[in-house]
Amino acid sequence: MGKGDVKLLGTWPSPFVTRVKIALKLKSVDYEYQEENLGSKSELLIKSNPVYKKIPVLLHGGKPICESLIIVQYIDEAWTDIGSSILPCDPYDRAVARFWAAYVDDKIFPTIRGLGMAKGEEAKAAVVKELKDGLVLLEEALLKSSGKAKPFFGGDEIGYLDIAFGSLLAWFKVMEKYFNVKLLEEATTPRLVSWADSFCKHRAVKDELPDTHKLFELAQNVMFPRWQAAAATN
Amino acid sequence: MGKGTGDVKLLGAWRSPYAVRVNIALNLKSVDYEFQTENLATGSKSELLIKSNPVHKKIPVLLHGGKPICESLIIVQYIDEVWSDGPSILPSDPYDRAVARFWAAYVDDKFYTAVKGIVVANGEEAKAAAVKVLKDGLVLLEEAFLKSSAGEGKPFFGGDEIGYLDIALGSFLSWFKVTEKSFNVKLLEEAATPRLVSWADSFYKHRAVKDELPDTDKLFELAQNVIFPHIQAAAAAK
Numbered sequence: 090m091g092k093g094d095v096k097l098l099g100t101w102p103s104p105f106v107t108r109v110k111i112a113l114k115l116k117s118v119d120y121e122y123q124e125e126n127l128g129s130k131s132e133l134l135i136k137s138n139p140v141y142k143k144i145p146v147l148l149h150g151g152k153p154i155c156e157s158l159i160i161v162q163y164i165d166e167a168w169t170d171i172g173s174s175i176l177p178c179d180p181y182d183r184a185v186a187r188f189w190a191a192y193v194d195d196k197i198f199p200t201i202r203g204l205g206m207a208k209g210e211e212a213k214a215a216v217v218k219e220l221k222d223g224l225v226l227l228e229e230a231l232l233k234s235s236g237k238a239k240p241f242f243g244g245d246e247i248g249y250l251d252i253a254f255g256s257l258l259a260w261f262k263v264m265e266k267y268f269n270v271k272l273l274e275e276a277t278t279p280r281l282v283s284w285a286d287s288f289c290k291h292r293a294v295k296d297e298l299p300d301t302h303k304l305f306e307l308a309q310n311v312m313f314p315r316w317q318a319a320a321a322t323n
Numbered sequence: 324m325g326k327g328t329g330d331v332k333l334l335g336a337w338r339s340p341y342a343v344r345v346n347i348a349l350n351l352k353s354v355d356y357e358f359q360t361e362n363l364a365t366g367s368k369s370e371l372l373i374k375s376n377p378v379h380k381k382i383p384v385l386l387h388g389g390k391p392i393c394e395s396l397i398i399v400q401y402i403d404e405v406w407s408d409g410p411s412i413l414p415s416d417p418y419d420r421a422v423a424r425f426w427a428a429y430v431d432d433k434f435y436t437a438v439k440g441i442v443v444a445n446g447e448e449a450k451a452a453a454v455k456v457l458k459d460g461l462v463l464l465e466e467a468f469l470k471s472s473a474g475e476g477k478p479f480f481g482g483d484e485i486g487y488l489d490i491a492l493g494s495f496l497s498w499f500k501v502t503e504k505s506f507n508v509k510l511l512e513e514a515a516t517p518r519l520v521s522w523a524d525s526f527y528k529h530r531a532v533k534d535e536l537p538d539t540d541k542l543f544e545l546a547q548n549v550i551f552p553h554i555q556a557a558a559a560a561k
Contacts, residue, residue, distance in 0.1 A: 140463060149418070154425075155425055156428060162420075162424070166417035180405045181390055183401070184392045184397050184398070188392075191394060
């Protein structure tokens with residue numbers, strides 16, 4: 090199937106969109122990318138995701154698939170013969186990968202905004218602690234799944250959980266810089282530190298992560314003020 | 324791994340729609356399993372539950388050969404993949420799978436919160452608004468149903484047989500009935516969602532389901548006396 094068959098609607102800062110870009114790159118899928126302006130959503134976006142009107146949306150042969158992790162699983166299943174498997178082959182390992190990916194969505198991702206909305210140093214410290222405790226759990230999960238020798242949650246190759254979690258790394262760097270905190274560090278999460286390094290260098294990842302400087306500018310000028318304003322009105 | 328009874332254990336509770344999903348999936352695949360009822364009051368969780376699900380300490384947990392699997396929809400997918408010779412729970416086509424996963428995630432995102440919204444609503448206006456949220460969601464599912472199986476005359480989202488979305492949504496049916504009775508509202512009704520009404524009827528009667536959905540009277544008693552007051556108290560305390 091040609092490039093015209095696959096289209097991704099996204100925004101460059103979104104870690105959810107990054108997940109899809111990485112998965113498509115991993116499977117060597119040619120696609121058309123459409124950058125959305127969330128203040129003025131395209132008709133195509135609204136028509137393709139009428140329930141949530143959110144990005145990412147993958148269009149394959151005109152049919153829309155929504156929700157980043159559902160899209161990643163779809164890519165794995167639709168291009169099953171190409172490249173390595175994104176989800177592990179063993180059903181138990183798949184369940185474990187899905188569990189931790191859901192954990193990232195439920196517990197890790199919301200702390201980005203939580204940190205942005207926290208009022209005062211004490212509240213911020215509490216959010217950072219909660220986040221770091223969660224990262225320690227992921228450190229343990231990495232150790233359990235890949236053992237001492239493998240670089241990724243998926244083993245030798247990046248997989249589902251690497252993509253689900255790694256897509257947040259640019260935002261972690263921005264948060265560390267903006268709030269002057271350390272999130273992933275040698276003292277508490279040494280395996281994750283080297284994992285992050287390997288992940289960001291991976292051929293399917295390195296050109297897909299948003300530029301950290303550009304993201305920092307956006308966060309500093311737009312996102313953090315917006316979240317802080319929202320927090321002030323609560 | 325052997326598939327005998329000793330190998331499969333479910334930590335659950337009859338009142339939990341999430342746990343019931345797993346009962347249904349196991350029944351669908353004719354898997355023998357041991358069922359351990361968990362007492363959901365805080366401080367009364369079994370050691371096995373806490374050890375098996377240290378992150379969330381929640382049911383359901385499926386133990387297969389001693390290895391724990393957590394989160395109801397993840398467990399259902401696991402069951403589908405391990406007991407692959409039974410009826411397929413997820414559709415075989417990748418696009419249909421993505422659609423089923425989308426709507427199951429929608430059910431998880433919206434419906435518990437929507438029911439809770441009805442339970443804690445202060446006054447008739449707030450209650451009506453909360454009911455509308457849930458009913459609007461059911462209309463979306465009615466449309467999804469019409470677009471797929473119902474449009475082809477099939478009784479379930481999964482087609483001729485119950486599947487992933489049937490299980491994800493159907494597990495809430497007793498709670499819908501109890502909410503309707505407790506708050507004198509209509510959630511699933513002929514006027515708005517006729518196909519879902521007949522779907523619900525077929526779902527209840529399905530061999531894998533009929534002994535698993537909690538008895539409405541029994542659940543009503545529990546909801547009235549324990550669960551709804553608990554939810555209302557927690558909301559008032561905020």
